[in-house]
Amino acid sequence: MAIEIKVPELPESVADGSIATWHVKEGDTVTRDQNLVDIETDKVVLEVVAEADGVIGKITAAEGDTVQGQQVIGTLEAGGAEKAPAAKEEAPAKAAAPAGTGGETVDVKVPELPESVAEATVATWHVKAGEAVTRDQNLVDIETDKVVLEVVAEADGVLSEIIHGEGANVVGQDVIGKLVKGATAAASEAAPAEATEDKESSDAVSPSVRRLLAEHDLKATDVKGTGKDGRVTKEDVEKHVKSASQTKAAPAPAAAPAPQTVSGNRTQKRVPMTRLRKTIATRLLDAKNSTAMLTTFNEVNMKPIMDLRKTYQKEFEERHGVRLGFMSFYVKAVVEALKRFPEVNASIDGDEIVYHNYFDVSIAVSTPRGLVTPIVRDADTLSLAEIESAIRELALKGRDGKLTLDEMLGGNFTITNGGVFGSLLSTPILNPPQSAILGMHKIQDRAMVVDGEIEILPMMYLALSYDHRIVDGKESVGFLVTVKNLLEDPQRLLLDI
Structure with missing residues (x-):
């Protein structure tokens, strides 16, 4: 079934937008909630995500084209992902190659900070220890008071060690990790001990799902995923929130005054403020x-x-x-x-x-x-x-x-x-x-x-x-x-x- 890829509704004060970046090409296999294209307006950039798993069909608006709200800019063949070439299924065999075949170990360092910046914070690691990386891949974001600096891989290899985790305070040229050049990821990466962590990170890879989870103070593991490979979709999050609100909103029976009870599902989380x-x-x-x-x-x-x-x-x-x-x-x-x-x-x-x-x-x-x-x-x-x-x-x-x-x-x-x-x-x-x-x-x-x-x-x-x-x-x-x-x-x- 062909699904139309449309520009989102634009705010009333925005007359039109333009295609900023297509993240996929015609024929590419995509998953539900994957970001397909960025639509740029005068002040904001809007993401258009896939409605379902499938294959990108025709792209009718190229990067730089001016578009209107609800304009069709491409098509998605739903379910087409199952027809994708079987060659992609062989890729995991490479991940099972033994580690240790690499060579030199190099330091992953914080970049030189501007003179007016005393220290920084490790904001987000985009890879885990033991994962394979490619040259120029962004490994970690370093956040200062006003800007975010990216630290990229010097070469293909494996991130062997993370020395400073997320939230750590660092200064310029601090060593925050180790990279083994030319190494390949070990089969142990797929060990059951790490399956839960991998699932949590893959459950909310979609930017739209991450935003929705953050809005309701939820983690991906809080929601039962019904998407491909158990991934959490926007509908899953909305269903979970609706179910929780209905439970909390259930009226108490009109009876004689009784001691006030507290629900057991009253959680909160504390997140440190970013710099x-x-x-x-x-x-x-x-x-x-x-x-x-x-x-x-x-x-x-x-x-x-x-x-x-x-x-x-x-x-x-x-x-x-x-x-x-x-x-x-x-x-x-x-x-x-x-x-x-x-x-x-x-x-x-x-x-x-x-x-x-x-x-x-x-x-x-x-x-x-x-x-x-x-x-x-x-x-x-x-x-x-x-x-x-x-x-x-x-x-x-x-x-x-x-x-x-x-x-x-x-x-x-x-x-x-x-x-x-x-x-x-x-x-x-x-x-x-x-x-x-x-x-x-x-x-x-x-x-x-x-x-x-x-x-x-x-x-x-x-x-x-x-x-x-x-x-x-x-x-x-x-x-x-x-x-x-x-x-x-x-x-x-x-x-x-």
Whole structure:
């Protein structure tokens, strides 16, 4: 049976997306919940997973193509996996080859850390001791305050020993493991003693299943898997959660008061905060406690920009190789407003106000590890296409944990777009030492009065949070009105008026 591979429903404030990466090719065998393709929008990357085991049929949208919500981009032949060539079944024979045939043992070391980073934490080991690895395979993630560093294998071989496990604090050049070059994995890897651990790790290999388990504080072993080889599927997790909630929600009999009883199925787990999450928590708390933060609001009619994008989207993408999104207009409008209101582009350093004569705009990006704010440098010198390309590159790096410290440090002003997640209105928190942050929100059709007539227009709320110690009400309102006027009449951006 052929199953259509479709683009997920896009948020209302996102007009379209583009195919970022296909992780499979036509004819590839896939398993249920395996990530097939990444769909990139202005601010987030969406995963499209397989609905069932099978074989990839026709791929109808290539990487870089612009797509709409619910658009069919390929097909999956369900059950086709059983028809896959039998040659793949012979692969396990290699895993049974005896270990010890390898040569030199090399150290797996923590990379050199930047001068501003004292230590790091071993975040995730992607292989276990005794497993075979290939050259340049990512072995372990090392997490610092702001970035995640990958440590890859120097050569084909076997990871013979893990010296520092997950959660350990390490410094630059620490030896955290041993790799035997040229060795092959021993047959003992399949020993029954390790079967439970292997099952737990394979049960939740799908990113969507891992996220669902994390949302409900579950482990893969808590859920009975009905997928191939006992793997846990999204339906298994949802069924388990529903069953547990129905059990807890069962009404007590209406009888005389009795001593309160406690269910035996009341568990909790404690997970240490990652370094990135600790840093985010500290900075947000500092922003609330050390600034005189205030928020002012306005709204903007997005129809002119939406009409402009609709008219020139195809030609723009053909010419520049990148989609014309909303964020480039936001950045352009913000830069122009910062030129007119220098206090918003300034910061406080002790008893002095530092006025910046450059325009480095931080873009809030949601990543699997938390919120980060990489920077578009010298945004005033960039075209719309160059801004779109810069934001796309930063968003992909953020998703993959490859942002560098240089790409995160500094910034004069931050733009955050909660609208991609459906937020209608919010009060964004300052990103110290910056003096202001602009929140963009969901674009929603509303009835508006225009020249005495009621019209249905795509409206969006703007929220500017600012440090009242340096920015007065007049400047903050003037700044926000300037951004509103520029977005409602984008020709002003070209005419500099």
